[in-house]
Amino acid sequence: MTADRPSWIHPGFRLIDGEGTFGWSELAALPIPAGGVVFGNRVSTVVAALAAAQRDDTPLRLARHGEASMDPSARTGFSVTLESSGTTGTPKRITHNFNRLSDRLKGLSDVGARWLLTYEPAAFAGLQVILTAAAAGALLVSVPGGGVAELVRASRQHAVTHVSGTPSFWRGFLMAAGDAVPPLRSVTLGGEAADQPLLDRLRQTFPEARLRHIYASTEAGALFAVADGRAGFPAEWLSEGRDGVALRIRDGVLEVRSPRAMLAAPGTGDGWLDTGDLVEVAGDRVLFAGRRDGLVNVGGVKVSPEAVEQRLLAVPGVADAAVVPVANPITGFLLTATVVPAPGGDEAALRAALRAATADLVPAARPRVLTLAAHIPLGATGKKSRKGLP
Amino acid sequence: MTDSMLALIAEELGRIAADKGEALPALTPDSVFLDGGLPIDSLDLATLLVVLEQRTGQDPFRAGFRHFTTLGELAALYAVPA
Structure with a gap:
């Protein structure tokens, strides 16, 4: 017997997950591991686990970082906990009220839409795409472990119409697709x-498409979308707010104050949340100008x-080390x-030891260009200059 | 010189691939960077551009993105002396 379809899944929703094709009845039949923690690397597993946790009113955590994070949840009742994409130390866990995430997507039926998933299913942005496609009754195409070349191929094969991705994804997508872009x-x-240069290229490549950039964070949820094709957002939103935020x-x-923020957000007490941006x-x-905490987006x-610099400094045979982000037109920074x-x-031997010191980090966090030098160039203040090249 | 630029791109691309334990197929000016024919991803391509700037002193992308898909198209961006 098939379990009742949750209200956030439109009856028309179809999923292509690698080699498999799923509707609700196939998803409902998938086995769900006990314990409230699911390794969220497949869309089919994520959707089935969400539906089961909602039905049983139990908490669900979607793990992204392997077995180390599979310890059970202490919460009760239905909620969804995601792991942030933090790359050093323990990933942050953020718990969301699922109804708040899914409520705003209801009524946006678009059964002709064909979505391509470019994010990890258990990342906040990936979950947003999954919920959007499910609510719309759309087709969702997922290529587990696929790189940009596989995603371009899948977008052509399945005549994809809707794609959400990072600016870095889009730069790679445009390069890999060449002139044969799908009509998004x-x-x-x-x-x-x-x-702005990327927004201009996308507008030129997809003249018929609705072009939007989203501002969201794991902590604060989806905040607003900018649809005028210009970088940043209108300064008037600082006084008027936008989309309830x-x-x-x-x-x-x-700083933001959002009705869709995580449960128990750390804030100033009056609901304002510091984004660190x-x-x-x-x-x-209003234009974005990097992170206050010195994190860079690769x-x-x-x-x-x-x-990363601390790790290199700890390698035997290293007298000094500086890790500096450098701008590039593909991944933003490196x-x-x-x-x-x-x-x-x-x-x-030293190069090998330096490489080994960062081998357990995700590829984006490893220093990609390693130069041996007689001294570290110092900035005007006498400190190591960590400022990226313009 | 585009030929010497192509040779430099091939040399650095080979180094990047070797670091990952991959070997490159024969490269031509028509080889496409990210269509799956070469064992590189966007991080590898970003690495290549940063290394090329270090070695040539030129950054053809300083004023914004310029489109390229193949090795030859990238080499041409560096062909005019700075």
Whole structure:
């Protein structure tokens, strides 16, 4: 017997997950591991686990980082806990009220839409795409473990119409697709600040598509969408708010007050949430200007140059090390390392040891260019200059 | 010189692939970076651009993105001396 279909899944929803094709009845038949923690690497598993946890009124955690994070939840009642994409130390766990996540998507039926998933299913942005496609009764195409080339192929094969991805994804997608781009109806960017040259190229490549960039965070949920094709967002939203979200700037940092924030958000007590995103007002526009905590965005993954530098400094044979983000047009930023070897060491052995010191980090967090030097260039203040090249 | 630029791109791309334990197929000016024919991803391509800037002193993307899909198209972006 098939379990009742949850209200957030439209009867028309279809899922292509790798080799498998699923409707609600196939999803309802999938086995769900006990214990309230599911490794969220497949869309089919994530949807089935969400439906089961809602039905049983039990908490669900979607793990992204393997077995180390599979310890059970202490919560009771239905909620969804996601792991942040943090790359150093323990990933942050953020618990969401599922009804708040799914409520705003109801009534947006679009059964002709064909979505491509470019995010991990258990990432906040991935879950947003899954819930959107499920509520719309759309087709959702997922390519587990697929790189940009596989995603381009899948988008052509399944005549995809709706794609949401990071700016880094879109740069790679445009390069891999060349002139043979699918005729998209909806182009969405999120996860990193969208830059004007990329928005212009997407507008030119997909003249018929609805082009939007989303501002969201794991902590605060989906905040707002910008649809005018310009980077940043209109400065008037600081006074008027947008989409139920109030916005303000404190000490150069964007603060938000959202009805869709996580459960028990750490805030100032009056509901305002510090995003940690630096912004500046330029004329009628608010533009994003990096992170206050020094994290840099490498292809949609927030990484800490400082934490990586600490690891390199701990390698025997290293006299000094500096890890610096460098701008590039593909992934936004990339970490580079300059290392001063201690006297008398073997260069090949040192390079191997430095590589091993960051091998357990996600690829985006590893220094990709390693230079050995006699000294670390210092900035004007006498500190290591960590500022990225313009 | 586009030919020497192509050779430099092939050399650095080979190094990046070797770091991952991958070997490159024969490269031509028509080889496409991200269509799946080469064992590289966007991080690898980003790495290539950063290394090329270090080695040539040129950043063709300083004023914004310029479209390229193949090795030859990328080499051409560096062909005019800075």
